Amino acid sequence: MNFKSLEVFYWVVNLSSFNKAAVKLHTTQPAVSQRIAALEAELGVKALDRSSRAIKLTTKGRVLYDYAERFMALHTEMMLKVAEEQAVSGVVRLGVAETIVHTWLVEFLEQVQQKYPNLSIDIVVDITPTLRDSLKSGELDMAFLLGPQLDDELVETTLCSYELNFLSSPSLKPGKEPLSNSDVAAHPLITFPKRTYPYTYLRQELTTPEHGAPRFFTNWSLSTIVRMAEDGFGICVVPRLAVLKEVEQGRLKIRNTQLQLRDLTFAVAYARGSDEPTKLALAKLAGEIAQASMAASPRRRGARRMAK
Numbered sequence: 001m002n003f004k005s006l007e008v009f010y011w012v013v014n015l016s017s018f019n020k021a022a023v024k025l026h027t028t029q030p031a032v033s034q035r036i037a038a039l040e041a042e043l044g045v046k047a048l049d050r051s052s053r054a055i056k057l058t059t060k061g062r063v064l065y066d067y068a069e070r071f072m073a074l075h076t077e078m079m080l081k082v083a084e085e086q087a088v089s090g091v092v093r094l095g096v097a098e099t100i101v102h103t104w105l106v107e108f109l110e111q112v113q114q115k116y117p118n119l120s121i122d123i124v125v126d127i128t129p130t131l132r133d134s135l136k137s138g139e140l141d142m143a144f145l146l147g148p149q150l151d152d153e154l155v156e157t158t159l160c161s162y163e164l165n166f167l168s169s170p171s172l173k174p175g176k177e178p179l180s181n182s183d184v185a186a187h188p189l190i191t192f193p194k195r196t197y198p199y200t201y202l203r204q205e206l207t208t209p210e211h212g213a214p215r216f217f218t219n220w221s222l223s224t225i226v227r228m229a230e231d232g233f234g235i236c237v238v239p240r241l242a243v244l245k246e247v248e249q250g251r252l253k254i255r256n257t258q259l260q261l262r263d264l265t266f267a268v269a270y271a272r273g274s275d276e277p278t279k280l281a282l283a284k285l286a287g288e289i290a291q292a293s294m295a296a297s298p299r300r301r302g303a304r305r306m307a308k
Helices: 003-015 018-024 029-043 059-081 105-115 128-137 181-185 197-206 222-230 240-248 276-295 298-307
Strands: 090-096 119-125 142-146 155-162 164-168 189-191 216-218 235-239 253-255 264-270
Touching: 003 018, 003 029, 003 059, 018 029, 059 276, 090 128, 090 276, 105 119, 105 276, 128 142, 128 264, 142 276, 155 240, 155 276, 164 240, 181 197, 189 197, 189 222, 197 216, 222 235, 222 240, 235 240, 240 253, 264 276
Parallel strands: 090 119, 090 142, 189 216, 189 235
Antiparallel strands: 142 264, 155 264, 164 235, 164 253
């Protein structure tokens, strides 16, 4: 018996799937099945109950899984604490919300490459609800997404908060600034979908008995939201730090309003498991980079100048 066989067994049980374990370990399903069969033959026990389609542990299998989990955790902890950083290897499947892609993701990947050159990061860019579901199903190892939420299934830690702004094409003439609520509501609002803070707050504050709710065009894609605003379709509500280039190039203009928005908060989330020390190390690094990006934001630079 070797460590690889225990690793395969651990992931088959943890992900409840031979296929998902094969993807996680970058191998094939037949290879995974052979590993499990060889492990059972060597121990002389049946670890998995194959009488149903679902992955079920036998009595001996539950004992084996407990040992496999401890072996995996000790192995990861040893690699992080004892081995050189160059020795830390493997693949981390990372889900990322698009706002992070437009802010500090590249810097994070560069620092991971420098610190852990043998650790590979597979990036999946998607909407927060999908990323959260993929974490729970085991398709992703960790994610940078909107949060944190109270969720017993995931470990979540706040990374950063970004100022939300009203922006539009310079060609759009929404009225005299600071714009009143009626000025804002007179134009289509382009922002993130229902269940997100910008949408729910704007709908609550701008809906009136006389005129009802303003027109909303929602999308999880930041690029789509920005493109619609650039084309003069309406006023978008997004983090300013994510669209600095568009503002500096004059394609978008920040609009001052009487309505005050709270910041949009992002978190790192991951499921508990044997590779938790690696995730914790990456989460710490992401937090440092995210905090640095907040300190470099235009609003905070301005606040520091005022303090001086």
